[in-house]
Amino acid sequence: MAQIYDFIYNLLPYLGAWLRGLLQSWGLPEDAIFLIIGLIKAFLLANFGLIGFAILTYVERKIIARFQDRLGPNMAGPYGILQPVADGIKLLTKEDTMPAGADRWVYNLAPLIIATCALAPLIVIPFGPGAVGTDLNIGVLYALAVGAGALVGVLMAGWGSNNKYALLGAFRAVAQLISYEIPAVLSVVVVVMVAGTMSTVGIVLAQDVPYLFVLPLAALVFLISGVAEVGRTPFDLLEAESEIVAGFHIEYSGMKFALVFLGEFIHALVVSALFAVLFLGGWRGPWLPPYLWTLIKMSIGIFMFFWLRATLPRIRIDQMLNLNWKFLTPLMILNLIGVALVDKGLRAAGATGGLWAAGMFAFNMAMLIGALAIPGYLGHRARMAAMASASGEEPEALEAVGAH
Amino acid sequence: MTLIQAVFILFAILTLGAGLFTVLSRHLFHAVLYLILSLVGVAGLFVLLEAEFLAGVQVLIYIGAISILIIFAVMLTRGMARNPGPPLNNQSLAAAVIAGLFFVLLAPVIAGFPWPQVTQGVPADAIEALGRSLVDPNQFALPFELASVMILAALIGAIFIAREKR
Numbered sequence: 001m002a003q004i005y006d007f008i009y010n011l012l013p014y015l016g017a018w019l020r021g022l023l024q025s026w027g028l029p030e031d032a033i034f035l036i037i038g039l040i041k042a043f044l045l046a047n048f049g050l051i052g053f054a055i056l057t058y059v060e061r062k063i064i065a066r067f068q069d070r071l072g073p074n075m076a077g078p079y080g081i082l083q084p085v086a087d088g089i090k091l092l093t094k095e096d097t098m099p100a101g102a103d104r105w106v107y108n109l110a111p112l113i114i115a116t117c118a119l120a121p122l123i124v125i126p127f128g129p130g131a132v133g134t135d136l137n138i139g140v141l142y143a144l145a146v147g148a149g150a151l152v153g154v155l156m157a158g159w160g161s162n163n164k165y166a167l168l169g170a171f172r173a174v175a176q177l178i179s180y181e182i183p184a185v186l187s188v189v190v191v192v193m194v195a196g197t198m199s200t201v202g203i204v205l206a207q208d209v210p211y212l213f214v215l216p217l218a219a220l221v222f223l224i225s226g227v228a229e230v231g232r233t234p235f236d237l238l239e240a241e242s243e244i245v246a247g248f249h250i251e252y253s254g255m256k257f258a259l260v261f262l263g264e265f266i267h268a269l270v271v272s273a274l275f276a277v278l279f280l281g282g283w284r285g286p287w288l289p290p291y292l293w294t295l296i297k298m299s300i301g302i303f304m305f306f307w308l309r310a311t312l313p314r315i316r317i318d319q320m321l322n323l324n325w326k327f328l329t330p331l332m333i334l335n336l337i338g339v340a341l342v343d344k345g346l347r348a349a350g351a352t353g354g355l356w357a358a359g360m361f362a363f364n365m366a367m368l369i370g371a372l373a374i375p376g377y378l379g380h381r382a383r384m385a386a387m388a389s390a391s392g393e394e395p396e397a398l399e400a401v402g403a404h
Numbered sequence: 405m406t407l408i409q410a411v412f413i414l415f416a417i418l419t420l421g422a423g424l425f426t427v428l429s430r431h432l433f434h435a436v437l438y439l440i441l442s443l444v445g446v447a448g449l450f451v452l453l454e455a456e457f458l459a460g461v462q463v464l465i466y467i468g469a470i471s472i473l474i475i476f477a478v479m480l481t482r483g484m485a486r487n488p489g490p491p492l493n494n495q496s497l498a499a500a501v502i503a504g505l506f507f508v509l510l511a512p513v514i515a516g517f518p519w520p521q522v523t524q525g526v527p528a529d530a531i532e533a534l535g536r537s538l539v540d541p542n543q544f545a546l547p548f549e550l551a552s553v554m555i556l557a558a559l560i561g562a563i564f565i566a567r568e569k570r
Contacts, residue, residue, distance in 0.1 A: 106437070137456065138456045138457050138459075138460045138531065141457070141461070141464065142460055144464060145460045145463035145464035145467075145468065146463065148463065148468025148469075149463065149467060149468065151468060152440055152467065152472070155472065156437070159479070171476075174476075178468075178469065
C-alpha cells in the first residue's frame, strides 16, 4: 500500500528516472540524452497547454452557464464534453480568409507569434520537485519577458489586417498590456525580494508559509493586473463587441482565429500557474501528490477569472488607465519599499518562521486597508461636495473616484 | 567549428541581416519588425554568453517596451501606409565605397587589438554578484543612482511637456 502511494506521489520523477535509465541502457551519449529528454519535455508541456486550452473552453462555457442559470453545451457527448472536439472540427472546415490589402506576411505570422509567446512560459512552471521543464535562474523574469513578446504579435495582427477596428483594438490591447505589466512586475519583484531568488523552483521552496498569507497585497495586485493582462472581464475593453466589434483579431477566421484564441486562454493558464507558484506555494501541500496540488492551485486562479467574468461589468478605458497609473502602480512602489524595510526590520529583530510571516501579513493588511480607505474617504468627500454644489455638469472628481 | 560557434554565427547573421533589412525596408512598419528581430538576435547572443539576466531584460525592455513605443510613434507619422519609394538614393554606391574604405582602415586595428579572454566559466551566482555590485558604494552604486536620477528627470520633463496648459 505504502509502495503504491509512493509510486503515485513521485510519479513524475520516477518516469523521468526510468526514461533516463532506458536511454542510458541504449548506450546513447550524455548530450543526446539531454536533447531527447528536453524535446520530450517540450512536447509534453506544449500539449499540456493545448489540451488545457481545449478543456478550458468547455469548462468556461459550463461555469458561465451555471452562473447565468443556463445549461451550457450539452449536446456533443455526455454533458457536452465533446464540445471542444466539435469546435475544433468546425474551425478546421472554415474558409481561411485574408482581407484585401492585408499585409500578407505580417497578417499570417501574427497568430503564430501570439500562440508561441503564450506557450513558452510553461517551461518554467514547476509541477513538483524535479518535474519542471527547465529551472532557469531567471525563471520569473523569463516568463514575464516572453509574455511581453505577445504584444508585438497583437500589434502585427491589428496593423496587418488593414481594418480600422483591428487597429483600434490593437492600440487598446497594447496600452492595457503595457500599463498593467508595471504593477505585475512590481508585485513579482516583491516576491523575488522576499524569496531571494528568481528561479520558480527556488520561490516554491522558499514558501514555508504560502506568500498569499505573507504578501497579500502583492498577491491581490498580481491577480488584478493578471486579469488585465489576459484581457478578461472586467478588463475586456480590448475586444468590446459593442464598440470595436472584436478587437485586433476581427479579421481572422478558421484555425488562425483558433490560434489567437488559444493564445488568450493559455495566457490565462500561465498567469494562474504563476499565481500558484508565486503566492500559493506551487506544488507544496499535504497528502496529495505534487502535480495534483499544482493543478488544483492553478484551477483556483482560473476559476477566479471565470467568476469575475460572470460577475463584473466592463470598465471604461479612462477608468482602466486611472486604476493602473493612479492607484496600483504607486501602491506597489510604496509596498515594495515598505516590504523591504519591514522584512529587514523583522529579520534584524530575530523574527523567523511564523512570527516573521505574521509581521509581514499585519503590515500588508494595514497597507491594504489604508490604501482602500484613503481613496474611499476622498471619494466620499468629493461626492458629497458634488452633491452639495449640485451643478448640472458632472464633476471630474466623480470619474476619478469611479476608478477606485 | 564547435556547436557554440555555429550558434554564434547563426545569431550574428540574424542580428546583422535583420539590421540590414531594417534600413533597406521600404515600409516603415516592416522596418520596425526587422528591428525587433535584430533585438531578438542580440538577446540570443546574451544567452550564448551565459548572461541570462541581460537576455531577459533585453527582451522585456527592448522588445516589450521600447520597440512598442517605436511602433506607436511610427503609426502616428503621416504617410505611414503609403509606399515612400526605394530607400536608397543615387549616392548609395559612393556611400558603399567610402564605408568599405573605412572598414579597410579599421580592420587592422580590430585584428591587432588584444581582446581580453575569459578562461573560466560564468559563476553560478552571477545575478547575485550583479545585484550586489549595483548597490556597493565601492563599485557601481553611484552610476546606478545617477542613472535613476536621470530617468526621474526625464519622467518629470515628459509630464511637464505633456501637461495641458491651464
